[in-house]
Amino acid sequence: MEPILQIEHLSVYFTQYERGFRKKQLATVKDLSLEIAPGQIVAVVGASGSGKSLLAHSILGILPYNSHVEGTIRYAGQMLTAERAKELRGREIFLIPQGVTYLDPLMKVGAQIRKGRKDQEIRRRSRAALERYGLGADTEELYPFELSGGMARRVLIASAVTEKPRLIIADEPTPGLDARAAKRILSHFRELADDGAGVLFITHDLELALSVADVVTVFYAGETIEQAGTEDFACVENLRHPYTRALWHAMPEHGFKAVEGTQPYAGTVQTGCPYAAQCPICEDDCRAEGQIPLTAYKGGTVRCLHPEKGEKYDAGRT
Numbered sequence: 001m002e003p004i005l006q007i008e009h010l011s012v013y014f015t016q017y018e019r020g021f022r023k024k025q026l027a028t029v030k031d032l033s034l035e036i037a038p039g040q041i042v043a044v045v046g047a048s049g050s051g052k053s054l055l056a057h058s059i060l061g062i063l064p065y066n067s068h069v070e071g072t073i074r075y076a077g078q079m080l081t082a083e084r085a086k087e088l089r090g091r092e093i094f095l096i097p098q099g100v101t102y103l104d105p106l107m108k109v110g111a112q113i114r115k116g117r118k119d120q121e122i123r124r125r126s127r128a129a130l131e132r133y134g135l136g137a138d139t140e141e142l143y144p145f146e147l148s149g150g151m152a153r154r155v156l157i158a159s160a161v162t163e164k165p166r167l168i169i170a171d172e173p174t175p176g177l178d179a180r181a182a183k184r185i186l187s188h189f190r191e192l193a194d195d196g197a198g199v200l201f202i203t204h205d206l207e208l209a210l211s212v213a214d215v216v217t218v219f220y221a222g223e224t225i226e227q228a229g230t231e232d233f234a235c236v237e238n239l240r241h242p243y244t245r246a247l248w249h250a251m252p253e254h255g256f257k258a259v260e261g262t263q264p265y266a267g268t269v270q271t272g273c274p275y276a277a278q279c280p281i282c283e284d285d286c287r288a289e290g291q292i293p294l295t296a297y298k299g300g301t302v303r304c305l306h307p308e309k310g311e312k313y314d315a316g317r318t
């Protein structure tokens with residue numbers, strides 16, 4: 001089946017002016033390729049600052065003015081320009097943004113969900129969407145400042161799903177929600193996918209990703225370091241990158257071992273593997289010139305020069 005979304009070699013740069021007005025380009029997303037087929041939920045998992053929201057914003061063509069993008073993004077086989085994304089947003093492509101500030105502070109909730117339409121059908125759908133997320137019809141009469149954080153998030157999601165979506169970009173849709181509400185949203189994503197939508201589910205929570213996604217893409221400092229099937233996480237030997245394995249060991253059911261060290265700021269990693277400073281099996285060539293290539297390995301992809309060595313190391317660890 002033709003992918004609904006196809007991203008190839010996407011990089012996002014920010015221009016920074018240094019002392020003396022020298023311009024510098026910071027790469028915050030580097031050479032990202034990703035595909036979503038209709039019916040598929042692809043999770044993007046990464047720590048804070050790894051470039052997840054920039055990915056969402058590049059797809060929707062809403063990056064800040066001081067950024068510049070390389071690579072291609074196709075939607076249903078055609079180039080997705082910022083203009084086309086704007087046209088399709090709210091009709092076929094839906095963004096559930098990370099910040100609840102995306103709600104218009106001066107517009108009542110009901111009007112925002114109905115997106116300016118007033119017919120009976122949209123009223124019915126708006127009620128149904130609110131109800132589905134545990135919000136009463138009276139929520140329609142409230143202004144955003146009258147909502148709690150969790151309510152605002154549920155309103156954002158309700159307003160995204162009153163139409164029949166073909167592509168959903170959900171950027172951390174569950175913080176501020178209790179486990180039941182979060183589960184309800186994720187099972188709704190699954191329903192929409194079963195109805196033919198493609199879903200990009202952005203989260204820092206690997207466990208949550210695994211509970212709903214078909215494929216998991218792991219982000220680290222602006223780079224996709226691994227792409228794995230959800231089933232690969234059943235056992236750590238199936239995973240390919242030392243960072244993905246560290247995330248696996250950090251899951252509560254696998255012993256809660258914290259990932260050591262901190263992720264570098266994406267724009268400052270000039271060369272080699274961004275995980276090199278933390279990696280227990282790092283070699284000299286991991287710090288060599290240029291970006292480590294993404295290679296096919298054991299049915300997935302990995303950006304590591306020594307995946308076999310990582311496997312051995314991990315086998316000795318458990």
Ligand SMILES: Nc1ncnc2c1ncn2[C@@H]1O[C@H](COP(=O)(O)OP(=O)(O)OP(=O)(O)O)[C@@H](O)[C@H]1O
Pocket residue numbers: 014028046047048049050051052053054055064098204265266267
């Ligand atoms: N306007 C900007 N100018 C310069 N750098 C930026 C800008 N916006 C984002 N960045 C940088 O790009 C990197 C990725 O940011 P992004 O918001 O995509 O992270 P994220 O993975 O969504 O994090 P979080 O989980 O906290 O939402 C960060 O290091 C951030 O500092």
Ligand code: NI
Pocket residue numbers: 052053054098171
């Ligand atoms: Ni984000």
